[in-house]
Amino acid sequence: MANPAQPTPYKGSGKLRPEELIYQEMLDAILDRRLEPGMKLIEEDLAKTFSVSRARIRATFLQLAHDKLINLVPNRGAFIAEPTIDEAIEVFSARRMIEDGVVRKIAANMTPDRASQIREHLEREHQAHHAGDHRAAIILSGEFHLLLARLAGNLVIEEFLERLILRSSLIIAMYESPQPVDCSHSEHETLLNALLGGDPDAAAAEMAKHLDAIRDRLQLQRPKPAKTDFASIFGRNPKSVAS
Amino acid sequence: MANPAQPTPYKGSGKLRPEELIYQEMLDAILDRRLEPGMKLIEEDLAKTFSVSRARIRATFLQLAHDKLINLVPNRGAFIAEPTIDEAIEVFSARRMIEDGVVRKIAANMTPDRASQIREHLEREHQAHHAGDHRAAIILSGEFHLLLARLAGNLVIEEFLERLILRSSLIIAMYESPQPVDCSHSEHETLLNALLGGDPDAAAAEMAKHLDAIRDRLQLQRPKPAKTDFASIFGRNPKSVAS
DNA sequence: GCATGCAAAATTGTTAACAATCCATATTTT
DNA sequence: AAAATATGGATTGTTAACAATTTTGCATGC
Known part of the structure; x- marks a missing residue:
């Protein structure tokens, strides 16, 4: 009848399941562009890479798909998501809405400690920039926004924004202008x-x-084709490439 | 190497996978309180209820857990989430932040069509209220906010808010005052x-x-318990549960 | 009566094998 | 040669059996 409340509702106490670890590691890979839009994710390869069963990779895929970071195509497999232009616009619009609230909250109750946290982060960004470490700069740039989300003091918002930032990472990977401004x-x-x-x-x-x-x-405007398109590169008309 | 773009990125076109269907049905059950906080979700029972394999139920659990609508406790199973008080506060705070943006957007570009959509919904709420249909009233009340999210015209926000509303439903189930104000x-x-x-x-x-x-x-301040009967909750005939 | 310990049952976790599907290449046909 | 068609290999999808763990019921002793 009445359900006994579970004794230990899995407070963070316990150690991380390997599952979460793989998930996290793929997030990292997406954030710093080691995983690019369109890439195929082969279950068995990943399973071997992480020394884990295929089933677990499958579970990880489900989570990533739920975040819209990968596409799960029936019978075809998993692909790193390729956000459409519309999606990109909506993601940035959503971020505007949310981060608006975030910065308001921070501005409203700024403390010396928080200020120095931000400053410290900026310092790191600065260094990466000066050192010409483009990759680090990109990651830190994303983490700046994450830091702000954290300082807003709302875990719900923080997690949500984290996902949006990850999606932004894919969007930028797809649509960034050739010469990285x-x-x-x-x-x-x-x-x-x-x-x-x-x-x-x-x-x-x-x-x-x-x-x-x-x-x-x-x-x-025009998507950066995932694979090189020689026809357009050499200004020829691709005759009848299967549509 | 270069990855061939997938021909059909699974536009919504295709029919819903049974997987998504179960997920959706559990969301519904949470929204109108047929599933209450703390309930244990037994894989095999659910599998029989939905005439589906245990693996699929497992997959569904992962999604729900990702939304924080259930707790997945290792070796113990899945339980409908029991949001803590802190969590409750954060969820409502997050909603304030987001719905703030939502209503601003709507107010800024209201159209006759949108207005009538809202009015129509309110009419239904009104009817349910008058008819004394408490359950319908609760559901409609949640859907009101969902409607606004949809009218804001941002799918990202809409989906996020949907999850927050579902969590709110659990929160309300846990902490509502005895005499339903x-x-x-x-x-x-x-x-x-x-x-x-x-x-x-x-x-x-x-x-x-x-x-x-x-x-x-x-x-x-204080929580409340629950009991379990999937067959009736989901209005299905339990496939001859060997008794 | 209440706690303790043990065994059986129930439940979750994992694995491996098999089935179904898709993809790329080769082969035939026109 | 181009199109259409088979074919083999790779990959995903599903199932069922088994292992590990927890829960429950019951007997025992204090």
Whole structure:
């Protein structure tokens, strides 16, 4: 009849299941572009890579698919997601909405400790930028927004935004302009100043500007074909390539 | 190497996989409280109920767990989530943040069509309320917010909010006050008026008030238990459960 | 009566084999 | 030569059996 409350509702206490670990590792790989849109994920290969059963990889796939980070095509397998242009626009629009609230919250109750956390992060971004470490710069750039989400003090928002940032990573990988425009690095500093100003409206406005800037640096018109398309490269008309 | 783009990226075109169907059905059951916090979900029972393999139930569990709608306890099984008080507070706080943006968007570009969609929904809420159909009223109340999310025109936000509303449903089930205070029914009308006013700030303020009101009607102190009968819950004939 | 310990039952976790499907290549046909 | 058609290999999907674990019921002793 009545269900006994489970004694240990699995508080984070226990050690991480290997399952979660693989999931996390794939998230990392997506964030720093080792996994690119369109890539096929072969169950058995991954199973061997992680020394784990195929079933577990399958379970991981389900989670990733739920986050829209991969596509699960019946009988065909799993592919790193290739966000459409519409999707890209919606993701950035959603981020605007959410991060608006985030920065308002932070600006409204800024503390010295939080400020220094942000500054410290910016310092790392700065270093990566100077060192010409493009990969690190990209990762840190994403983590900047994650840090803000964390500082907003709402786990729900934090997790949600994490997923949006991961999706953004795929979007950027797909649609970034050929010559990588100088990254948002400096914009983050502007943002910090706005946050320190303590004016929520100003901070929100700055964040909106920043996100729009990121979006506008993309080429949201023609997709970057996942595989090289020689026909277009050499200006020829691909005769009748199967549609 | 280069990956061939998948020919059919699984546009919604195809028919729903039975997997998604079960998932959806459990969401429904959570939304209208046929599944209550703490309930144990037994894989084999559910498998029989839905005439499906245990593996598929397992997959469904993973998705639900990812939404924090159930708890997956190693070696113990799956339980309908029992959101903690802290979690409850965070969920409502997150909703405030998001729905703030939602109503602003709607208020900013209200159209006659949208207005009538909302009115139509309110009418149904009204009827359910008058008919004393408490269950229907609860469901419709949740769907009101979902409708707004949809009208905001952002699929990402819509899906996210859907999950938060489902979590809210569990929260309310856990912490509602004994004598069900008159539901937010009338508050929704107030909200509509604010939306029609075309003033985003006013609308946002109204939504904030509404969400706070819901939260404040809860007794964020003590939980309550539940019992289990899948066959009746899902209105199915348990396939000859060998007894 | 209540706690303790043990054995049986129920339930979850894992694996491996097999079936179904798809993809790429080779072969035939026109 | 181009199109259509078989064929083999690779990959995913499913199932069932088994292993590991937890829960339950019962007997025992204090």
